[in-house]
Amino acid sequence: MQDSLETALLPQYEATPTSTLDTDTSTCLVTVIVPTFREVENLPILVPQVANHLADAGISFEIVVVDDNSQDGTDAACAKLAASFPLRLLVRTQDRGLSSAVLHGMRHARGSLFVVMDADLSHPPEKVPDLVKALQTDGADFVIGSRYTPGGGTDENWGLFRWLNSKFATLLAWPLTSTHDPMAGFFAIRRATFEAAAPLDPIGYKIGLELIVKCRCQAIKEVPISFRDRVLGQSKLNFKEQLNYLRHLKRLYDFRFGAWAQLFQFICVGSTGMIVDMLVFALLLLFLPETLARGFAIWTAMTWNFFPNRKVTFSQGRARSIGMQYVLFCMSCTLGSVVSWLTWYALYTAIPMFDGHPLLAAPAGIVTGTAFNFLLSKHLVFK
Ligand code: GDD
Ligand code: MN
Numbered sequence: 285m286q287d288s289l290e291t292a293l294l295p296q297y298e299a300t301p302t303s304t305l306d307t308d309t310s311t312c313l314v315t316v317i318v319p320t321f322r323e324v325e326n327l328p329i330l331v332p333q334v335a336n337h338l339a340d341a342g343i344s345f346e347i348v349v350v351d352d353n354s355q356d357g358t359d360a361a362c363a364k365l366a367a368s369f370p371l372r373l374l375v376r377t378q379d380r381g382l383s384s385a386v387l388h389g390m391r392h393a394r395g396s397l398f399v400v401m402d403a404d405l406s407h408p409p410e411k412v413p414d415l416v417k418a419l420q421t422d423g424a425d426f427v428i429g430s431r432y433t434p435g436g437g438t439d440e441n442w443g444l445f446r447w448l449n450s451k452f453a454t455l456l457a458w459p460l461t462s463t464h465d466p467m468a469g470f471f472a473i474r475r476a477t478f479e480a481a482a483p484l485d486p487i488g489y490k491i492g493l494e495l496i497v498k499c500r501c502q503a504i505k506e507v508p509i510s511f512r513d514r515v516l517g518q519s520k521l522n523f524k525e526q527l528n529y530l531r532h533l534k535r536l537y538d539f540r541f542g543a544w545a546q547l548f549q550f551i552c553v554g555s556t557g558m559i560v561d562m563l564v565f566a567l568l569l570l571f572l573p574e575t576l577a578r579g580f581a582i583w584t585a586m587t588w589n590f591f592p593n594r595k596v597t598f599s600q601g602r603a604r605s606i607g608m609q610y611v612l613f614c615m616s617c618t619l620g621s622v623v624s625w626l627t628w629y630a631l632y633t634a635i636p637m638f639d640g641h642p643l644l645a646a647p648a649g650i651v652t653g654t655a656f657n658f659l660l661s662k663h664l665v666f667k
Pocket of ligand 2: 514
């Protein structure tokens, strides 16, 4: 269905198969991939500029527009442009989303180097040859058109909120890559690097970051650009995409750091559980005897910890029913507390250093108890 639609929309140029890699790389050096959704006003400005700059630099190229069935006349605009420029339009009708559109374009690209850029002229077309050259000559395996490297920048009217937002998002990605602008949607990568990627499953907008991590890019070069605000059309970046970014980051952390990433999430969840425990305990003390209040507070905290651990920390572990997981989780937390207590008791009674200092022995108990609890959660509860 998709094939026939593409063929119907593209009478003048060849439709490409949608499931296989396009390996005919003899025709050009560079494929410029432009994901679009409702960018009919921008394409007639962008395409000639990109084409002219590449031609002036003596670089052979094709432009692949990946459109998610905008129905705004993008097909007619592309057909017109294709009469003068080496341009192909791929229309997707089943899937949607910026990242998957970029991957779709890469799978059908014919060049041996890929450049990805937005259609809205935020990314300066005159920098495309610089990205290509950096990838060819500087031994880089990933080149970013970067706003945050010396010489780069963003438009003045980027409000404080968008700027802060972008900086914060960048900070969260820092454990994954030290480059200054990992959020960028303007970048270049070699076909060979792309083909050697671990399985790609980006959610949301940050396809560049996904490729840096999954293609294990080491030598990342930044070419300074000034990011211009879009003049025509509308941005599609909304709050949902920001939440998607957090989900995407979690996946990338898990990929890069494995069990350590899970342990980190487990500890973060546990810390919130400790706060809940104390608050509930303080509240219950108002009406219940201490022993009972303590028991209820602990149980509330376990239940509190259960849900984010199931949904986030161990989101892959779906072998058991939720009821079974809950019972096992409460049991493993209880066992964890016993281990914590035993460790504390052993240290306190057997090691002279802790004699008379019961508080000092507690952290060791907390560490072993948490480790024990984590291992049970990982290997048994959320297997
Ligand atoms: N095919 C397709 N499908 N294209 C899409 C979709 C989609 O669902 N959503 C957006 N696009 C296209 C737009 O048409 C545009 O060409 C490009 O992707 C970027 O979309 P914008 O809506 O203009 O995004 P932005 O300006 O908010 O975000 C840009 O800057 C961010 C950094 O501040 C993008 O480059 C982001 O990748 C980048 O992180
Ligand atoms: Mn934009």
